[in-house]
Structure formats: C-alpha cells, structure tokens
Amino acid sequence: MSDNGSLRRGRPGYDQRGILDVAVSAFIEYGYDATSMGVLADRLGLSKSAIYHHFASKDEILERALDEALNSLEGVLEGTDASTGRAADRLDLVLRGAVHVLVDKLSYVTLLLRVRGNTEVERQALARRRAFDRRVTALVEEAQAEGTVRSDIDASVVSRLLFGMINSIVEWYRAGGREDADKLADDVIAVALDGLRMPTSNRVDELLG
Amino acid sequence: MSDNGSLRRGRPGYDQRGILDVAVSAFIEYGYDATSMGVLADRLGLSKSAIYHHFASKDEILERALDEALNSLEGVLEGTDASTGRAADRLDLVLRGAVHVLVDKLSYVTLLLRVRGNTEVERQALARRRAFDRRVTALVEEAQAEGTVRSDIDASVVSRLLFGMINSIVEWYRAGGREDADKLADDVIAVALDGLRMPTSNRVDELLG
Structure with a gap:
C-alpha cells in the first residue's frame, strides 16, 4: 500500500517494477519463506543494498506484489459499480475483467492465490480477498433478485x-498459448452464464421429460 | 500402489489408515518436505519405528495418500465408461462423482492438488492427473460430436x-457445512451444464436483440 514507487525509480538495470517481477517469480518457485534477500540479490545480479534502495524489506516486496494483484481485481469491481446496467450484465463484466487481470498479471495473481495468512501482510491480503468475494456475492444476490x-443456488x-x-x-494459462484473454473470457462467460449444454438438448429433454 | 494394508493392521492406537489420515493433515499444514518422520511420530504419539511398522518410508506414505485420491477419481471415470448413455449424461455423472470424491476425501484431494512434481512419487501422480484430464477432455469431445x-469452446x-x-x-468446503455433497454436485452441474442465466432472461435478450 506504499505509493512511493516513482521516488525510488531510475536505478540502472532494474527499476522497482523489474525487481518486483523477479521477486514474484522467485516467491512462486521457492516459496516466500525460502526466498531470502540474498537469494533475490543473486537472482537479480544485484547487491542486497541495491534491493534495499527500492524496498525496505522482503515483507514490503510481498506487500507491493499482493497490492498489485488486489488493486487490479478491486479495480474491476469499481469499474462496474458506476454503471447502471442490470446486475447480470455487471456480473458478466466482472467475470470478464477478472479473467483479463489473471492473464495480464498472471504471476502476481498466482502469488496472491497461494497466500495462507502466515504474516500480517498476508492476513491483510486475505481480508481484502474476502471483501472482494463478499462484493461479488452481493452482485450475484442482486442479479438473483x-x-x-x-436463485436456486446460494449466492456465496x-x-x-x-x-x-x-x-x-x-x-x-501461459502467455502466447492458443487462447488469448478475450477468447478465454468468452469461454468462462459461456460456461458460467449460459452453460455447456446445447439449448436444443434441453428442449429435447423437456419434450421427453 | 502397495496393497499390503491388511497385513500391517491391528496395532493398537492407529492402524495404517489412521496414520495416513494424520500424515495427510500434517503434509497439508507444514508441507511434505517440512514434515519429518519425527514430526509425524510426535503428532501421532508413536515412535518412529511404530510408523515404520506400517510404512517403509515417508515417500510411501505420500504415495499411498495420493493413490487414495487418484484411485477414487479414476474410479468415477471407470464407473461411467461401462454405461452406454449419451456422452453429455456421462459427463454429468463424472462431474457429480468428482464432487463426491472431493467431499468424501477432502484432505487427500487437497494434497493431490498441491503436488508440484518434486519427487518421483509426485511426478507419477501428476502423470495420472494428466491422464485423467485427457479422458475427461475426450468425453467432452464426444459430447460435442x-x-x-x-462446440465453440476447445474441449481441453x-x-x-x-x-x-x-x-x-x-x-x-468443510464437512458439516450448509451444503452437503449432493446439493453441491447439483450446484456444479447447474452452473456448468445449464448456466446461471435464467432461461427467460435469454429469451428476453433474443426478443430484444
């Protein structure tokens, strides 16, 4: 939740964002606990003090990485709150937006999803995930209403x-694979909102049933 | 894949299954690598040699645990291969069966889903997961055909x-929660096959569209 990235930028080789990208990959590969600042420095080809030039601690790196994923996901909800369409249409937009965030920030969201609440930073991230889930649940309830x-399935x-x-x-998902984010979002919407069964198949069942 | 459970049973306190249950919980809580046989022995209130009476190694415990989850999931597919219904109906049965396996063997499947391929036992489990996925994909292709x-979404x-x-x-999911396995399986089928959108809502869209 620190917002001083611009103040610390400009170091040759890696800017704050570059360090963050590499750190996130390392956290995913080795686990957060097993990734020391020394391991990070080796991986970046920097001294530890060069990393401390950008981040006060390993904890702050994690916090910034989780912020990145959470801000993007929360942004998807903010983007639909303002609109006045039907709740079902806003739910459609939220699901599509979330797929785009996953694809665009794959490693950051992967890290977020592995958080188990072992530190205060992790617990805060979990609390924000729960708040996000509650807002999606409220949107589902609105669409049901x-x-x-x-409405035969519990909104949560x-x-x-x-x-x-x-x-x-x-x-x-891997970048450059067969499906781009738009097609993947279409697929998720198709499964979630319209279902996989062919409509004709349902009608035949109704006629037979 | 060892099948000598019955030979090793009968020790007071914990049978092989009881040790397996406790070990799976520990692996999930601490991670497989961080759970030594000493940690397991403490947790069980047994000596290490009492555990070795049932399992040759920690690796064998993991193998038995992953087998438990994989055998159950594969059993769901076997159960539908024999039937002669439409592929869509067999897919319905596979999805329902998988939900039941998850609920019935929650910790075992949780462990299976965390496997990343760090050991030969883990790599074999991943290969079986991939084979399972391929068979489900083939069933989806059959239903599309x-x-x-x-058929506008890739079967995989x-x-x-x-x-x-x-x-x-x-x-x-937690045992004893609001949803039992049957209701949860119904919910999954409702979302996956029929979609969340109300049919009337679609028809209105068609009329307006």
Whole structure:
C-alpha cells in the first residue's frame, strides 16, 4: 500500500517494477519463506543494498506484489459499480475483467492465490480477498433478485464456484498459448452464464421429460 | 500402489489408515518436505519405528495418500465408461462423482492438488492427473460430436474450467457445512451444464436483440 514507487525509480538495470517481477517469480518457485534477500540479490545480479534502495524489506516486496494483484481485481469491481446496467450484465463484466487481470498479471495473481495468512501482510491480503468475494456475492444476490440469474443456488456458493473456475486459469494459462484473454473470457462467460449444454438438448429433454 | 494394508493392521492406537489420515493433515499444514518422520511420530504419539511398522518410508506414505485420491477419481471415470448413455449424461455423472470424491476425501484431494512434481512419487501422480484430464477432455469431445455440448469452446479448455471449478471446492468446503455433497454436485452441474442465466432472461435478450 506504499505509493512511493516513482521516488525510488531510475536505478540502472532494474527499476522497482523489474525487481518486483523477479521477486514474484522467485516467491512462486521457492516459496516466500525460502526466498531470502540474498537469494533475490543473486537472482537479480544485484547487491542486497541495491534491493534495499527500492524496498525496505522482503515483507514490503510481498506487500507491493499482493497490492498489485488486489488493486487490479478491486479495480474491476469499481469499474462496474458506476454503471447502471442490470446486475447480470455487471456480473458478466466482472467475470470478464477478472479473467483479463489473471492473464495480464498472471504471476502476481498466482502469488496472491497461494497466500495462507502466515504474516500480517498476508492476513491483510486475505481480508481484502474476502471483501472482494463478499462484493461479488452481493452482485450475484442482486442479479438473483432482479430475476436474471437462477436463485436456486446460494449466492456465496455461486461466487466461489465462479472464482474457483477463473482462479484455476493460473494453473495452466501461459502467455502466447492458443487462447488469448478475450477468447478465454468468452469461454468462462459461456460456461458460467449460459452453460455447456446445447439449448436444443434441453428442449429435447423437456419434450421427453 | 502397495496393497499390503491388511497385513500391517491391528496395532493398537492407529492402524495404517489412521496414520495416513494424520500424515495427510500434517503434509497439508507444514508441507511434505517440512514434515519429518519425527514430526509425524510426535503428532501421532508413536515412535518412529511404530510408523515404520506400517510404512517403509515417508515417500510411501505420500504415495499411498495420493493413490487414495487418484484411485477414487479414476474410479468415477471407470464407473461411467461401462454405461452406454449419451456422452453429455456421462459427463454429468463424472462431474457429480468428482464432487463426491472431493467431499468424501477432502484432505487427500487437497494434497493431490498441491503436488508440484518434486519427487518421483509426485511426478507419477501428476502423470495420472494428466491422464485423467485427457479422458475427461475426450468425453467432452464426444459430447460435442453428438451435439449435446456446445462446440465453440476447445474441449481441453472446457475440462480445465470444469475441474478448476470442482477442485476449488477444497479451498472452502468443510464437512458439516450448509451444503452437503449432493446439493453441491447439483450446484456444479447447474452452473456448468445449464448456466446461471435464467432461461427467460435469454429469451428476453433474443426478443430484444
């Protein structure tokens, strides 16, 4: 939640963002606890003091990385709060936006999803994830109330299943693969909102049933 | 893949299954590498040699635990291979069956999903997971070919999104919660096959569109 990136920029080789990218990859590969500032310095080809020029501590690196993912996800919700469309349409936008955040910030979201609450920074990130989930659940409830989304499933289960599906993308998505973010977002919407079954198949079932 | 559980049973306090349950919880809590046989012995209130009476090594404990999850998941596919229904109906059965395995063997599947391939046992488990995914993908392709499942999404993406949704259940499901496995399986099927959007909502869109 520090906002002094611009003050610390300009060092040759790596700026703050470059260090963050490398640190996030290392945290994912070795785990946060196992990644010492010395390991990071080796990986960057910098001295530890060069890293401390940009970040006060390893904890601050983690905080900035988790902020990056959380700010982007929260931004998706903010972007739809202002609009006045149906809740179902805003839910559509939130799901699409979340897929784009995952694809654009894959390693940052991967790190966020691995957080288990072992430190104060991690606990704050978990609290923000829970707040995000509650807002998505509220949006699902709104869509259920307006009659655009089926109401026979608990809204919190709906939001967990939807984000379970979306978050799982970090497990297999690789930049430059066959699917770009737009197509992937379309696919998620197709499964989540319209379902996989062909409409004709449903109608046949109704006729037979 | 050892099958000598019955030979080693009968020790007072913990049978092989009981040790396995406790070990799986410890592996999830501390990580496999950080859980020594000494840690396990403390947690069980047994001597290390009492554990070695049941398992040749920590690696064998992990192998048995992963087998437990994989055998159950593979069993779901076997159970549907024999039936002769439409592929869409068999897919329905596979998804429901997988939800039940997750709920019934929550900690075992949680452990399986955390495996990253650091040891030979882990690599074998990952290979079996990939084989499972391929069989689900083939089932989706079959359903697409018979015209019961939409074919505008790549079958491997469909199976990844579906199992992303299902596997995420381990993150939040707790036994004795509000949803039982049957209701949860219904919810997954409702989202995955029929979609969240109310049919009337679609029809209105079509009329307006």
